[in-house]
Amino acid sequence: MPNLPWPGRREAPAIPDASLAALLAGTPPPDQSAAVQPAADVVAALRAGPARDELGGEAAALAEFRNGRARAARPASRARRGQRPARRATRIPVRVTAAAAVAAVGIGSLASAAYVGALPTPIQRLAHATIWAPAATRGRVHQAAAPDAGHPAAAPCPATRGGTTAPARAAGTRPASTAGASESVASAGVRHPGTPCGPIRRPARRLTARAGCWPAAWPSRTSAAGFGWSRTSVPEPGWSRTAGPQPGQSGRPAQYPGGSGASGRPARTTRARQAAASPRPFWSCAASRRRSHDQPGHWPYGAGHRDRSPQPRPTSGPGPYSGTPSPQPGSGSRDGPPASSKPAPPSHSPPARQSVSRSPTSPPSRR
Amino acid sequence: MPILGAVIGDGFAALLAAAQDGSEAAFSQLWRDGNPALLRYLRVLAPEAADDIAAETWVQVVRGLPAFRGDEQAWRAWLFTTSRRRLLDERRRRARRPAIPLAEVPDTRLPNVSDAADLALEHLSTRAVLTLLVGLPPLQAEVILLRVVAGLDTETVARMVGRSPGAVRVAAHRGLRRLAQIVTQAGVTL
Numbered sequence: 091m092p093n094l095p096w097p098g099r100r101e102a103p104a105i106p107d108a109s110l111a112a113l114l115a116g117t118p119p120p121d122q123s124a125a126v127q128p129a130a131d132v133v134a135a136l137r138a139g140p141a142r143d144e145l146g147g148e149a150a151a152l153a154e155f156r157n158g159r160a161r162a163a164r165p166a167s168r169a170r171r172g173q174r175p176a177r178r179a180t181r182i183p184v185r186v187t188a189a190a191a192v193a194a195v196g197i198g199s200l201a202s203a204a205y206v207g208a209l210p211t212p213i214q215r216l217a218h219a220t221i222w223a224p225a226a227t228r229g230r231v232h233q234a235a236a237p238d239a240g241h242p243a244a245a246p247c248p249a250t251r252g253g254t255t256a257p258a259r260a261a262g263t264r265p266a267s268t269a270g271a272s273e274s275v276a277s278a279g280v281r282h283p284g285t286p287c288g289p290i291r292r293p294a295r296r297l298t299a300r301a302g303c304w305p306a307a308w309p310s311r312t313s314a315a316g317f318g319w320s321r322t323s324v325p326e327p328g329w330s331r332t333a334g335p336q337p338g339q340s341g342r343p344a345q346y347p348g349g350s351g352a353s354g355r356p357a358r359t360t361r362a363r364q365a366a367a368s369p370r371p372f373w374s375c376a377a378s379r380r381r382s383h384d385q386p387g388h389w390p391y392g393a394g395h396r397d398r399s400p401q402p403r404p405t406s407g408p409g410p411y412s413g414t415p416s417p418q419p420g421s422g423s424r425d426g427p428p429a430s431s432k433p434a435p436p437s438h439s440p441p442a443r444q445s446v447s448r449s450p451t452s453p454p455s456r457r
Numbered sequence: 458m459p460i461l462g463a464v465i466g467d468g469f470a471a472l473l474a475a476a477q478d479g480s481e482a483a484f485s486q487l488w489r490d491g492n493p494a495l496l497r498y499l500r501v502l503a504p505e506a507a508d509d510i511a512a513e514t515w516v517q518v519v520r521g522l523p524a525f526r527g528d529e530q531a532w533r534a535w536l537f538t539t540s541r542r543r544l545l546d547e548r549r550r551r552a553r554r555p556a557i558p559l560a561e562v563p564d565t566r567l568p569n570v571s572d573a574a575d576l577a578l579e580h581l582s583t584r585a586v587l588t589l590l591v592g593l594p595p596l597q598a599e600v601i602l603l604r605v606v607a608g609l610d611t612e613t614v615a616r617m618v619g620r621s622p623g624a625v626r627v628a629a630h631r632g633l634r635r636l637a638q639i640v641t642q643a644g645v646t647l
């Protein structure tokens with residue numbers, strides 16, 4: 091370690107970049123001035139010849155070189171036995187593991203989808219046949235619960251089958267299925283044999299109201315409240331059959347399925363008219379749905395506005411009540427048998443409250 | 458005065474081929490050419506572990522020598538790149554397990570040559586410059602060592618240290634000016 095005296099602070103001479111570059115490259119600098127000399131001395135000292143201590147490990151380096159030659163001179167077969175199988179042993183399980191993981195995830199997902207019932211129908215059937223997944227229920231009738239052809243409940247509904255006449259289910263016997271069963275089946279999107287009419291996918295609320303389609307289960311006026319209906323199942327506020335929708339009100343609540351919402355005339359009335367164009371018994375579904383709103387205790391305007399006097403029906407021509415007799419004026423009876431087959435004259439005038447007169451359409455008399 | 462850079466010259470290809478074929482003499486010549494520069498480089502950047510890192514570097518070089526292809530510049534670049542990686546590994550290892558020596562190891566690396574006066578003066582001059590290099594910023598010191606001691610060009614050094622050639626050039630000039638200024642102010646005769 092040299093003794094470095096500090097004679098005093100002196101300004102370092104400026105060294106051109108060209109001279110520095112030449113010194114770094116190992117070539118003589120173009121400027122041989124005294125300012126470049128310190129830098130030249132530093133570079134020369136760094137490039138000085140090797141000292142003895144810098145060559146001290148030559149023997150060890152040569153020994154390592156010999157060992158390297160000996161390793162390289164090994165037979166290739168031995169090297170393969172020593173190295174490559176180990177690599178394969180580490181690579182193959184990784185691939186197999188990855189493939190197994192992917193397969194497991196895929197099979198698990200497929201099985202889960204099968205048991206949930208989210209697969210397409212052919213695949214769901216295959217899954218049902220192979221791994222006992224639930225049967226495919228989309229787009230077909232539940233075969234297991236379908237009754238025989240002779241059962242009255244198996245007949246199609248006239249309201250949805252083009253106006254054919256009702257089958258012999260008018261015999262008055264209600265099938266074993268109840269309204270709750272119909273609701274549960276309808277919520278699954280399957281036509282249940284106990285549900286006599288209506289499209290397959292109907293909201294449960296409407297199917298609940300349609301439970302009155304069965305003549306034998308038609309509740310009496312006094313027992314209507316106990317039938318399980320609620321005001322929510324009769325979503326007809328602001329609309330009466332004789333007056334139509336009130337000004338500023340839609341025909342039916344917006345949440346009503348299939349309702350027209352902002353239109354003046356509810357879609358339900360249109361559908362009822364279409365259904366009325368075809369001959370059918372009075373206890374058909376659409377008619378029963380209409381009558382369900384006339385049940386006592388379900389009048390949307392309260393008892394104070396009820397007018398029990400018979401009013402002319404708003405429909406013109408043969409409607410759903412064309413074969414349904416209007417009750418006798420002043421009778422107030424809804425259970426009476428039909429007495430007249432003349433259609434009621436249309437009524438176009440009723441405003442909101444005053445014309446909220448109930449249609450005297452009475453449910454069919456139970457026999 | 459012998460210099461370290463490009464001491465082999467045109468015979469490098471034949472020397473390399475002989476060393477790859479297993480010639481110990483050829484490898485010895487390669488080692489004599491590269492090891493002094495390697496030690497000077499490492500003694501500035503890692504004074505406490507320069508010899509160990511140099512030994513590990515040569516072990517790696519022996520293992521990779523049969524597959525090496527290139528000229529002398531590439532050879533030196535490969536040698537110092539390997540050494541720099543071992544240096545970084547050593548720094549990481551020491552950062553994980555710091556160790557403090559209990560006693561100073563006596564300096565057994567003093568020159569023992571026939572003409573002790575001249576070589577000792579020369580050696581001390583080189584050591585003095587290496588000591589001055591330790592006081593420089595690390596980038597400037599490393600760039601000067603790689604440019605001067607290892608004999609690499611600016612682009613190769615830039616690739617090694619991960620900087621642009623312009624940054625390497627600027628760092629080398631600043632470091633060399635700083636060394637010249639220190640030598641001038643100190644009045645040291647190298």
